[in-house]
Amino acid sequence: MPTSLSFEAAWRDLNRRSTILWLLLFGCFPGVFLLLYLLNELLLQDAPILGIALAWMAAIAWAGIRMASFTCPSCRRLFFENWYFFKPLRRSCAYCGLQR
Template sequence: MHYEPHWIELKKRERLFKWLFFLYLPVLGGVMFVMFIFVKLMTDYFFFSCAIIWIAGIVAAGLRCLAWKCPRCAHPFFRLLRPFAKRCSTCGLWKWSLKADVGKYAPLKR
């Protein structure tokens, strides 16, 4: 079994999270600039509502990455306290493995 389509899906989820995370300040700064300079309207409610919506998007994208299922065992690949794990927390599949390791199914020791 090839895992490449599964890893592509994980890469898309991680990319969305990174874009939302790193564009937070530039986008909100641009919104503030446009509202203040061009429209002459700067309300705290608008800024805070945009910030809260953006942060909710970051949290949702992060949780979507954490909920991604391992292609081999179909359990969550990541644990809540280990979002950058290199191996599946249940079956031990290495991240970005392209094929099933026949005969090497070794669960992690706890």
């Protein structure tokens, strides 16, 4: 039986994963242009915008996969995903119904 401490650590981990994903999603346009400015104007690297945008998209995919792979602290199955659908805004476990 998992303790409340392991639940707390699991929710903290989930919040960290969620924050990274939302920051990458909402910071997409300013982040790409800020990186472009820093690389091209300050560091004189001549970086292409397509390369930076692709790297940003890869980072979003990485964060999404981390979010999707979060396991429920109660039943140890995937929290957001059941056999037919992935719902990242879910407030309870897809299997045991444990509230977030």
